[in-house]
Amino acid sequence: MEWFRQLGRACRNLARITRQNPVWAITALALSPFQLIRHLFGVIILCIITGLVLAGGAQLALWYFDMPRDSNTYQITMMLVAVAIILVTLRALIQPMILRYGGPEGDDTHGSARFATDRETRPLARDDGLLIGRDRKSGKLLRYAGPAHLLTIAPTRTGKGVGTIIPNLLDYPGPVICIDPKGENAASPPAIARNSGRSMSSIRSG
Incomplete structure (x- = not known):
């Protein structure tokens, strides 16, 4: 059997x-x-x-x-x-x-990465959490408030900073430590502080 x-x-x-x-x-x-x-x-x-x-x-x-x-x-x-x-x-x-x-459905021996289904993205159309993107069908912003780590991967100059990092720095209500090797995000502290009401400090090494 x-x-x-x-x-x-x-x-x-x-x-x-x-x-x-x-x-x-x-x-x-x-x-x-x-x-x-x-x-x-x-x-x-x-x-x-x-x-x-x-x-x-x-x-x-x-x-x-x-x-x-x-x-x-x-x-x-x-x-x-x-x-x-x-x-x-x-x-x-x-x-x-x-x-x-013939392995079990959902077997992740060789990885489980895949594109999310509509059913999985529907709960992400919420008002709190980190901004992770926009639903192409509904146009709603997608946010994640769970315990998992988030990683954005894209080629250079494709909008990772202006599309994800800076909007989250402006919108996130809690404390943030931002590692910014290029200094691109450090150019926005006044706007971030003005919009969030938080104080900001920039530490430069070397």
Whole structure:
């Protein structure tokens, strides 16, 4: 039963990845014939070996106990051998997909970073917390007031300071320690102090 559960998880995970990254799905589909031929060759070899071992062993045992071919025991034994060969072949055929995509949903072994869904960003349209961006669909400002650390990554001169850092310095009601190697944010203390009513000090090293 566990194998069937893993197969179900693999199918769901594969469908989810396909929805999230259709380009990957198209590329994988285009390259799949080459990988499939090699995999099918291995499965066929395994099926032949399994059939020879199981069928040969069953035939030898039936011969040893002198079971006639038309007896129920002989027919049931060979039927079980055929079922076992089919199950082994199916397992070998599908096992690579289970090994690659059959992990638990939400498994973050290789990281869990992704774009947030609409359902996850909806609670961020609030009036308190650090400003983290704007919802492209609704135009509402998004703020985060939780315990996690926030990190903004973008190329140089793309608006990290004027779009995130300075607005938070102006808006955040509590005390702030701002590490400002370039001195860009230190150019705004008068405006920040005037808008927030807080005193500000700038410390320059060297």
